[in-house]
Amino acid sequence: MALHGDLFSYPLPEFLQWLDSSRKTGTLQLSWEAGERKLFLLSGQVGATASEGLRGRVARLLALAKLASGAKVLAAFDELSRTPDVDAAFDVHGLQARWIRDLGREELFAAMTDLTIAGRGTFHWTEDADRSGEDWVPSDMSIRELLFESLRWVDEQPDVDKALPIDALSVRALTPPSPSQPLMHRIILGLCTKPHNLGRLRLSMGVSRSSVTRRVYELLRAKLVEVDGAPQVEADPVAEMLEKGAVLMREGQFDAAGIVCASLLASDPADRRVREFARLVQREHVAALYSEMPPLLIPMVVHDPQGMSLLKPEERQIAGLVSGTWDVSTIVLASPARELETLKTLAKLQRMGLLQLTAPR
Incomplete structure (x- = not known):
């Protein structure tokens, strides 16, 4: 099944919610003035993102952070054509795959924020999730996380724009970068050991303005940078x-x-x-x-009166639903407790050794 339309008639947050609730697998292509992005989905998870020149931008950012040479990063990306194991492909070249995932996520947060604020552009959805031939990087997050984080950026964007209204503002780091800091913070602090204006910073990093201003704003709020002419920003x-x-x-x-x-x-x-x-x-x-605890597995109670006596009354009530014939999903539906509380109780019973999961006959 393929769908296409415009993001004015079908706003991006609503479309992402539909993809999440239906646990879709496929490719979402988004196009607007800033270019094109692709999201590769597997059962509601955003496994990777692609856009023109994305791998080159990731290599540049890691080189700017002095974490790896650009050539080594690009060689690791070439390795992905020979192995489906992302971690192994980067380990071979002495790189941490989490750096790549962090930058893939950053790309997506900024793109979703820009598209949501603009309210225009087009989308094309197809159930073909083939990444071959694409300039993709791993991102590995749920659609729900992408939706939450991008909406949070949208909500806070007026505060960011108020503090950093123009690209001519000069940014200077007040502290050196540290491995304990988020990757984008480390890159910006490393580049701004000497004053750097926002416009040049954005161009040297090769990322969107919303991404750079967002991260500079966070550093400003944490008193890790100073920005000439910016108002005092209090911590939220x-x-x-x-x-x-x-x-x-x-x-x-x-x-x-x-x-x-x-x-x-x-x-x-x-x-x-x-x-x-x-x-x-x-x-x-x-x-x-x-x-x-996969929904179709059948829980079986392990006889242990002493262990059962340690349970709370509401936990014993849920344990009483375990008949040896109902699967996990049926117990969740029959339980008087909420889905989350029921699953947490079943997981607790399993950890206590009071429950075993068996495959249906």
Whole structure:
């Protein structure tokens, strides 16, 4: 099935939500004045992105950060034509695949932000996910994460534009780059050891203005750079907590990310960024639990009265639904608890040795 249309009639965030909810596999091509981007999807995950000259830009950025020579990065990309294992292709050349993924994600966040703000352009969707012949780099994130992060950038863009209104503003690093910092922050700090105006910085990096200004704004907020003529930027505690929550989620610490969500929702339930992030964390947690406990597997209770006595009443109620004939998805539907809570209880029973998963006969 192929679909095509314009992003004025069918806004990009809504189209991404449709792709996510239907767990689509295929290629989404987006075209507008800035060029063309392709997103390669596998069951709701954005495995890679492509655009003209993208690999060259990634090689340039890693060379600017003094993390690798451009030739070595391009050689690693050539290796991808011989092996489907992204990590192995870069390991062979002494490179960390996470650097490449970080820059692929950066490309997508900026492109989705620009397209959402512009509200124009065209899309073409096809269920053919073939990447061969494309200038692609891995990105490895869910559509939900892409949607949340790009909408957060859109919401905060007026603050960024207010602080950094023109390209003539001069940026100077107040601290040297550190391996503990995000990759884009390291690159900018390394380039701005001497004053560098925003326009030249953007051109030397070869990335979009929204990406550069966003990252400079974050550094300005953290007091890691100074920008001549920029107003004083105070730290946004909500934005900082959301960034920390996003890191926790990417590391698979969903319960900790959920605590961040709960505290933010309690303080300001009307903030769209917070509501979107809460939904993202819940969906990602559910998806992670289903990967541990596939929906069609059948749970079997292991007889252990002492272990069962350690459970809370609501957990024992869910355990009572395990009949040895119902699969995971049926138990979730029958449970009086929410989907997430039911899956968390089943995962807990499995960790305690009170549950075994068997294939259907």
